[in-house]
Amino acid sequence: MSLHVLRATAGKAGKSALPADAGGVQPRAAPLRITPRHAPGGRTGELWAGLHLPGINPEKLQQLAVCAQRFTPRVSLAPPDGLLLEVQGSLHLFAGVAGLRGALRSECRRLQVQPVLAFAPAALAALVAARAGKPLAVTDPAQLTGQLAPLPLASLRWPPDTLARLARMGVRTIGAALRLPRAGFARRVGSEQLAMLDVLTGRTPEARVTFHAPERFRRRRELDCELENHTLLLAALAPLFAELGAFLTARQCAVVEFECRFQHRHVPATRCVVRLAAPATDVQRLAGLLGEHLSVLDLPEPARACELRADALVPYLPGSNGLWQPGEHGGSAGEETCELIERLRARLGSEAVHGLTRLAAHRPENAWALTEPPPAASRRGAHVGSSTDAVAAGRRPLWLLPAPRPLSVRDGLPRRRGPLRLVSEPERIETGWWDGGEIARDYYTAVDLHRVRLWVFRDRAAPHGWFLHGVFG
């Protein structure tokens, strides 16, 4: 049985954290377990439209589910390729089953998917009929079992070995399976499969998870007068940020990206997108970040209206606050670090903050690289091997020039604002012949007249020039 089919027993309905209207099970005082004496053919007053969409991708299924919400509020996903709509209440509006079928088809065409559409009083029946490629339209619960009978068992998507066993018994259609004695079927095939047959024929009602479109925040404010001043614009946005804060608090969500749009009189709207280093809920901080972004933004015209949008919402998991401030005893600086990264990037550009890493290469130019900013919390144990690696590296300067700089030479010795004194043994680095970046150099430590220590090398290839490559610092 698919995970999305919840049995309508009291325990499970209580545990599934669904909104009250979501499951499709109306609260009732009736017995909690539906007995086999219950009339076949599904619950009265339900009609499900099942869409089988072979080969659809999850994003498109989601998109279709959002669009399908214009037919009915009760839309349910049956991944990977099914969609279910409870349409009893909408029949009148869309001129019956035929009219609804046409409307649904045109909606699917708009999204460029080819559905098989079936209507049945039980959700699973509609889906199974659609999977079998039969565009059934069963509105009378009494006819359901008869209409389902010729459909192949394979469309129930039971495990292949179960289907193979049944096929050996000569049971290939749903009708044949329904004719088998219940007790024997449960023993030989499985009680789960029997329960699924009950759901299929409507003996047991089914609770389906109602699809909820992902939420997003969009608020717009028309300004009383056209504004250009960044401070005033930020003040005008304050009520929108307050609304965003209330929105996030109510839903226990955080934003990872938000956008502010300014409408102008003549030119297209200016967009200002703020990306955050970590999910955030603090609107004061968001407003501050937007302020940083605005300070480097040039508005082509005064703004007439502003709009705040936050589409990417994520569930907010508040961390625990430390007892200590960062910098005291064991206080760590998680939030502050994210805030700092965002603030620097907002003003200086997204390339402003970097981390450093060392690479295992002999060429000095290739022995390091810029990385993403380091994480807020230290990864303990990540640097255990550093002290042993250090021995092999030899003497290296603290500063490396972006590219070796040629030095003038007199009497075979390098000069830089005066003669350089070589104070170390040469270290030969000769590598890179395999990838075209070949180097063959003798590195020395040199001291200039001002006692600044430099890392220089003599190229071993002709014309044997001297180059400055680093400063010891």
Place this chain on the structure above:
Amino acid sequence: MDREAKLARLLEHPTIWRGRSAAHQRGLPSGFAALDAYLPGYGWPRTGLIEILVSRFGSGELYLLLPALAALTRTAAARWCVWVAPPLMPFAPALVSQGIVLDRVAVVGGARPLWALEQVLGSGACDVALAWARQPQAREIRRLQLAAERGRTLGVLFRPRRAAREASAAVLRLSLQPISAGVRITLLKGRGAMRGAVDLLRPSWPV
């Protein structure tokens, strides 16, 4: 109990004020015994702005700080060690060989080093920030000092030596001069500091 110990115990009395006790907090060991004995608080201050004045870039000013930086990046709850607008790129293998954990090092580039330094110092996200600035105004240095206290951060500003004549709000100002066998460090300003200079000589001096 010998005389030394008696005297030390007597001097611990809270009503006795001594010049050196003006540096309240025990400092961050610099890694050089001679320098520790010379600095107020027996080490680098843990919070606030210090200035290191050098005649030329690369006179050994960074080696002066490296042992302290390495110790800071190795603590359990280490915050970032930020290099703001360095004149060249710090060479990662050399930092590792000096014991610095690269996982804690961040480099901030960009056109506005003083603004960035103020943000870094005031954010509370960093243990130490190193910056190279051409000609900061006295007012800006005051702002940096306040930001460093707010963020409990040690800020280190490297400046040319001619700035020694200007007033500065930094808690500690040192001038550094390479000599034939090491470096000479002169204290220009410090709370409860000694006068004079200290020479760091080989082999304790790494260069």
